[in-house]
Amino acid sequence: MSLxxxxxxxxxAAIGAVTIGLLAVGCGGSSNGGSSTDSDTxxxxxxxxxxWPRVFNPYLPTVSEGPGTIFEPLFFYNIARQDDPAPRLxxxxxxxxxxxxxxxxxxxxxxxxxxxxxxxxxxxxxxxMLLEHEALNxxxxxxxxxxxxxxxxxxxxxxxxxxxxxxxxxxxxxxPEHIWSQIEDPATDQIQEPIGTGPFALTDFNPQAFTLSANxxxxxxxxxxxxxxxxxxxxNQAGADALAAGEIDWQTGPVPDMENFEQNHPGYKSIxxxxxxxxxxxxxxxxxxxxxxxxxxxxxxxIYYAMDxxxxxxxxxxxxxxxxxxxxxxxxxxxxxxxxxxxNQTVPMNADVQQAQEILEGAGWTMxxxxxxxxxxxxxxxxxxxxxxxxDYITAVNTMSEQLKEAGIELTPQPASNNETMxxxxxxxxxxxxxxxxxGPTPDPYYVYNNFFNSDNTVPVGESANPNFSRYSNPAVDExxxxxxxxxxxxxxxxxxxxxxxxxxxxxxxxxxxxLLGGTTxxxxxxxxxxxxxxxxxxxxxxxxxxxxxxxxxxxxxxxxE
Amino acid sequence: MRYYARKLGFYLVALWAALTLNFFxxxxxxxxxxxxxxxxxxxxxxxVGPDVRxxxxxxxxxxxxxxxxxxxxxxxxNMFRGDLGVSVSVFPEEVTTxxxxxxxxxxxxxxxxxxxxxxxxxxxxxxVGWKRGTWLDSLIPATTVLSAVPYFWLALIFxxxxxxSLAWFPLNGGYDVALATGWNWEFINSAxxxxxxxxxxxxxxxxxxxxxxxxxxxxxxxxxxxxxxAQAKGLRNRRIxxxxxxxxxxxxxxxxxAISLGFVVSGSIITEQVFSYPGIGGKxxxxxxxxxxxxxxxxxxxxxxxxxxxxxVVDLLYGFIDPRTRVEN
Numbered sequence: 008m009s010l011x012x013x014x015x016x017x018x019x020a021a022i023g024a025v026t027i028g029l030l031a032v033g034c035g036g037s038s039n040g041g042s043s044t045d046s047d048t049x050x051x052x053x054x055x056x057x058x059w060p061r062v063f064n065p066y067l068p069t070v071s072e073g074p075g076t077i078f079e080p081l082f083f084y085n086i087a088r089q090d091d092p093a094p095r096l097x098x099x100x101x102x103x104x105x106x107x108x109x110x111x112x113x114x115x116x117x118x119x120x121x122x123x124x125x126x127x128x129x130x131x132x133x134x135x136m137l138l139e140h141e142a143l144n145x146x147x148x149x150x151x152x153x154x155x156x157x158x159x160x161x162x163x164x165x166x167x168x169x170x171x172x173x174x175x176x177x178x179x180x181x182x183p184e185h186i187w188s189q190i191e192d193p194a195t196d197q198i199q200e201p202i203g204t205g206p207f208a209l210t211d212f213n214p215q216a217f218t219l220s221a222n223x224x225x226x227x228x229x230x231x232x233x234x235x236x237x238x239x240x241x242x243n244q245a246g247a248d249a250l251a252a253g254e255i256d257w258q259t260g261p262v263p264d265m266e267n268f269e270q271n272h273p274g275y276k277s278i279x280x281x282x283x284x285x286x287x288x289x290x291x292x293x294x295x296x297x298x299x300x301x302x303x304x305x306x307x308x309x310i311y312y313a314m315d316x317x318x319x320x321x322x323x324x325x326x327x328x329x330x331x332x333x334x335x336x337x338x339x340x341x342x343x344x345x346x347x348x349x350x351n352q353t354v355p356m357n358a359d360v361q362q363a364q365e366i367l368e369g370a371g372w373t374m375x376x377x378x379x380x381x382x383x384x385x386x387x388x389x390x391x392x393x394x395x396x397x398x399d400y401i402t403a404v405n406t407m408s409e410q411l412k413e414a415g416i417e418l419t420p421q422p423a424s425n426n427e428t429m430x431x432x433x434x435x436x437x438x439x440x441x442x443x444x445x446x447g448p449t450p451d452p453y454y455v456y457n458n459f460f461n462s463d464n465t466v467p468v469g470e471s472a473n474p475n476f477s478r479y480s481n482p483a484v485d486e487x488x489x490x491x492x493x494x495x496x497x498x499x500x501x502x503x504x505x506x507x508x509x510x511x512x513x514x515x516x517x518x519x520x521x522x523l524l525g526g527t528t529x530x531x532x533x534x535x536x537x538x539x540x541x542x543x544x545x546x547x548x549x550x551x552x553x554x555x556x557x558x559x560x561x562x563x564x565x566x567x568x569e
Numbered sequence: 570m571r572y573y574a575r576k577l578g579f580y581l582v583a584l585w586a587a588l589t590l591n592f593f594x595x596x597x598x599x600x601x602x603x604x605x606x607x608x609x610x611x612x613x614x615x616x617v618g619p620d621v622r623x624x625x626x627x628x629x630x631x632x633x634x635x636x637x638x639x640x641x642x643x644x645x646x647n648m649f650r651g652d653l654g655v656s657v658s659v660f661p662e663e664v665t666t667x668x669x670x671x672x673x674x675x676x677x678x679x680x681x682x683x684x685x686x687x688x689x690x691x692x693x694x695x696x697v698g699w700k701r702g703t704w705l706d707s708l709i710p711a712t713t714v715l716s717a718v719p720y721f722w723l724a725l726i727f728x729x730x731x732x733x734s735l736a737w738f739p740l741n742g743g744y745d746v747a748l749a750t751g752w753n754w755e756f757i758n759s760a761x762x763x764x765x766x767x768x769x770x771x772x773x774x775x776x777x778x779x780x781x782x783x784x785x786x787x788x789x790x791x792x793x794x795x796x797x798x799a800q801a802k803g804l805r806n807r808r809i810x811x812x813x814x815x816x817x818x819x820x821x822x823x824x825x826x827a828i829s830l831g832f833v834v835s836g837s838i839i840t841e842q843v844f845s846y847p848g849i850g851g852k853x854x855x856x857x858x859x860x861x862x863x864x865x866x867x868x869x870x871x872x873x874x875x876x877x878x879x880x881x882v883v884d885l886l887y888g889f890i891d892p893r894t895r896v897e898n
Contacts, residue, residue: 045747054613057855058671058847060659068606068625069660142628147620178616194628195661214670215847216746238746241845245741252733252740426600426860429608448616457619464619471604473622474611552613 047566048218048234049536052249052258053552056242058214063201065180066143066193072237075555076219077120077203078180081111081130083559084173084449087280087545088340092173092449093559096125096181096204106167106495109150111176113158117226119183120208127160132184134162134175142194146174167493170457173448177555206230206562215239231565232536250275256532259550261399265325265528274534278542278549281329281524282337283443284455285403287391290435291518292478296468299438300387305370306416307517310439312366313414314407315358316523323403327526330354333517334510335444335460336452337524343499344452346510354521363414380415388417391439392431395422400441403522432476435468442476443525453491456509459519461488479518484509538563572888580881584873591869592644595862596637602629602657602860609859629657648870654863658855664867667852672834672871674743675841675848678764679833682771687826689772690779694822695815697780698787709784712777724770724843731766738766741845767844771837779822786818793817824883831879835872 065073074080081097084090092100099112117125131152137144148171150162162175182193183202190196201209206227207219216238221229238255240246247262249255251272262268268277289307290297300306311333320328330353331337336344338353345352372380372387380387391407393400401422408418418439423431431437447454458464462480465472472478487505494501513519529549531539540549540560547559603626611617635643647654653664693712697705715723732740744750745759790796791814799809838850845851849868856864 056858057851060662060667062659062662067628067660068610069658142624145621145624146618174616174618195655197661213746213750215742215744236746238742239845239847240741241842241851245845248728248733248740254740424600425608425858426598426605429604430600432608433604443612445611445616454616454618458617461619471622473604473607473619474617550613 045234046535047232047568048236049232049561049564050236050238050254050256051551051557052238052240052246052255054243054246054258054260055239055552058239059212059217059237060197061199061212061214062197063209064193064196064198065182065201066145067197071217072209072219073198073201073203074178074180075205075558076207076235076561077201077205077209078182079203079205079558080177080179080555081113081181082176083547083555084177085545085547085556085559086282086446086448086450086553087540087548087556089343089450092176096130097176100172100176102169102172102495106169106493107164109162109164109168109172109175110155111160111162113160114226115158117204118224119185119202119204120222120224121183121186121202122224123183123185125181125183125204126157127154128157129184130160130181132188133179133181136182136187136193137179140192140194146171146178148175148179150175169495170453170492173451178448206558207235210234227562230562232561233566235561250530253532256535257529257551259527259529259552261325261327261528262530265327268530272530274532275530276533276539277528277530278540279327279526279528280545280549281526282340282446282548283525283527284331284335284337284519285328285441285443285522285525286519287522288432288437288440288442288476288519289517290437290468290478291516292465292480295435295465295478295480297435297478299389300382300385301389301438303370304516305366305372306387306389307520309363309367309414310411310416311517311520312355312359312363313411313416314522315410316354316356318410319403319406320523322406323399324523324526327528328523329526330356331521331524332510333514333521334452335455335513335519335521336506336510337446337450340450341452344503344506346503346507348507348511349514351514354523358410358413360414363416367415374415378412378415379417386417387415388419389438390419390421391441392421392423392428392437393441394425394428396425404441433471433473435472435476435478439520440476441522442519444519451496452506453488456484456491456513457488460484460509460513477518479513479516481512481516484512535567536564537567538565573885576881576884576888580877584877587873587877588645588648588870589641591866591873592641595860595865598857598860600860602862605858605860606657629660644866648866653867653870656856656861656864658859658861658864664863667864668849668867668871671847671849671852674846675837675850676833678768678846678848679771679837679840680830681764682768683775683826683829683833685768686772686775687779687822687829690776691783691815691819691822693776694780694783695787695810695818698784698791698818699810699814701784701788709777709781712780714777715773716775716777718774720770720774721839721843723774724767724840727766727770727773728843739763743847763844764846767837767840767846770843771840779825782825783818783822786821787814790814790818824887827879827883827886828876831876832872834875 059071060069062069062071063073064070065078079095081095082092083095084092096114097111098114101110113127119125131154134152137148150164152160152162154160186202187193206222206225208222210220211218216236219235221233223229240249243260246258246260250258264271289301291302293302320326332345332353333351334346334349367380372382375381391404393404404420411418432440444455444459458474460479462485465475465478487508490505491502527550533539540546547556551557606625607617607622656662656664656667659667697708731737743763748756748759750756796813799813838854841848841850853868
């Protein structure tokens with residue numbers, strides 16, 4: 008027999024074997040794989056890249072889950088619209104005359120998920136724990152809790168603390184004293200087996216997914232949603248793929264072709280809310296070490312007018328962004344706070360090149376031969392920092408640099424890694440930086456003003472500022488903010504004059520150049536579950552990573568049934 | 570004996586140099602863990618007040634105020650005690666926990682894929698080299714093209730065809746998350762099923778290198794006199810191919826294989842990213858993205874030790890197989 012023939016036979020056999028092997032694996036797999044979608048388990052992806060750490064300590068920044076679902080706050084503050092705080096573990100609260108003592112009434116008959124009763128001692132223990140462990144006290148709580156009886160306690164402060172209430176009442180996760188008092192250092196404990204009062208309890212954990220199940224002894228009755236499973240994926244791209252394949256029921260993040268989302272994803276709906284204010288941070292304060300043309304308010308104003316926001320919204324943000332106000336109150340949610348004295352109630356949506364140039368020329372800038380303004384030999388050329396890989400922001404700054412060129416302003420994007428960009432933002436090592444100002448714990452623009460415009464929260468260039476990155480310092484604004492601290496938020500009339508002051512000042516100085524209100528888009532499976540928030544019923548901020556709003560939404564969901 | 574002692578000494582120095590680089594390189598990167606963490610919280614709805622920064626600095630212990638040299642010496646000490654520290658990105662988990670959770674997945678997936686790729690490449694290379702000038706030669710450009718295609722693109726195409734369109738394989742993950750983790754048949758089966766496509770992409774993209782190397786060695790070995798002698802003796806062709814030609818031709822590939830085994834633990838970052846696979850490559854990316862120095866050092870340490878160990882084995886093995894390398898001058 009010839010060698011050739013024998014080899015041919017071996018070859019055929021080998022190919023056959025490989026083919027059979029492939030088929031075997033392929034078929035064997037498909038019969039039992041992908042079966043992880045149960046008909047009434049809500050499968051969510053929070054956008055976190057990588058596996059889950061077994062961290063259920065609600066006070067750690069790396070917590071996998073817990074705030075709102077396992078551990079409850081006293082009240083729920085809805086940042087999506089102007090609602091009164093909704094009772095959770097607390098039922099009522101009241102301030103004394105001058106805002107130095109807060110009396111809280113707690114819900115009766117609440118039990119921890121291990122069967123122990125919940126009392127005012129647990130609340131006092133939680134607050135004292137914050138005082139004791141500075142690392143956990145991210146809200147800088149400085150009060151003194153006193154237990155009156157099992158369902159009543161008071162918290163006293165040295166000075167009026169009205170504005171501390173939302174963090175204290177809405178973002179302080181009450182933990183069980185009988186368990187946490189045994190923990191050596193709550194700042195370094197993972198809390199692998201969390202016990203809380205919340206509507207859900209942890210029932211299953213592995214690094215690729217963990218499951219929360221309805222708490223049968225919840226004070227409001229067990230939620231209709233029996234199980235929530237959190238899956239681990241490698242990032243936005245994997246999230247969009249899994250959504251397209253129907254493997255997840257709720258995620259918050261951009262997906263391609265947003266306009267035709269509902270045709271492309273039958274059974275799914277998407278909702279967009281606007282609460283993050285997209286801006287250009289400017290290193291604005293020469294007294295604190297900022298250098299560059301953007302330290303001139305005229306330049307900031309000119310950039311403000313030279314932007315074509317309609318085009319930016321279409322090209323960079325898939326039209327999910329919305330109009331914002333140069334007074335930094337959200338035009339819809341905070342309509343009541345918007346000052347009548349503002350020059351523009353909302354930002355101009357189209358470029359006004361003439362206005363921009365008039366402002367520049369009024370400040371002594373002259374047009375140079377290359378079509379770019381200059382002053383004292385300094386060209387009106389700015390760099391803008393942006394994170395590599397954040398495609399919407401990159402498109403936005405590239406578009407902006409085209410738009411500003413029309414007005415004689417040169418803008419050069421300066422992409423760098425996330426770590427480097429955020430580090431530079433803190434240290435003031437930027438001229439402009441595209442960024443977004445996050446909302447506070449309650450629907451009140453006070454928190455944006457205090458965080459980003461109060462000179463208490465900034466430091467000279469070179470040190471890490473947080474979060475007044477623009478290094479804005481204006482005594483009139485500082486004064487108005489400290490006045491607001493003294494006034495009970497229900498007295499809207501007394502507060503409004505201070506809001507008017509702040510808005511007029513920051514519209515003129517413009518340390519953050521307003522772009523648009525960023526859209527937070529979530530996609531959810533409306534065929535499998537009912538009770539999702541809608542545009543007309545925003546009973547919570549609909550983002551899966553927003554805590555404790557996510558728990559509020561889980562509580563309202565019901566499996567639609569097969 | 571002096572040969573081996575010298576080798577070992579050399580590896581100790583290399584290990585120290587690598588450890589030192591592992592310490593300094595991450596610290597030269599821009600960024601710091603606290604600001605990165607705060608930025609992440611701010612983008613994801615955390616209402617980050619002015620007092621948060623200080624609290625987290627305290628919590629993560631990132632601002633010790635120690636001089637860099639003191640940090641370096643305590644780092645060396647901790648390394649030798651096996652204390653890799655606490656990870657910042659998944660605080661307060663220990664780095665050893667993070668690594669021990671993800672390393673097995675990578676070793677099994679990338680290890681098996683590397684082994685298969687080597688085996689298939691060498692066997693095919695042997696046959697192709699033996700039958701040079703026939704239609705089999707077309708295998709070389711075909712597989713080289715597959716290796717030349719950017720890996721992430723190949724992987725995404727495979728995902729699109731086999732997962733999204735045909736739905737033969739799962740889209741992502743290392744196992745079916747609804748099953749209990751453990752040594753039961755159902756779980757292992759789901760792990761194999763989930764690992765198949767990632768492994769296939771690794772094999773397809775790397776088999777070309779082995780094939781080409783083996784084929785070329787075969788061709789040059791076949792012109793050796795002892796092959797001619799064997800043929801003159803009237804030995805069967807198959808025996809000549811496997812025992813005479815391939816056995817000599819495979820030596821450089823074996824050395825290459827041992828070294829690539831060392832790189833198995835560094836995982837395949839892109840594979841793990843595309844398939845959301847729970848391995849060490851994804852952890853390394855996570856560490857870099859969060860300026861998590863302790864985790865980076867831990868992973869680099871494992872990679873360094875693995876690569877050095879693989880090299881050492883090759884060195885020692887070579888001294889044993891090929892006495893010429895032991896000769897001192």
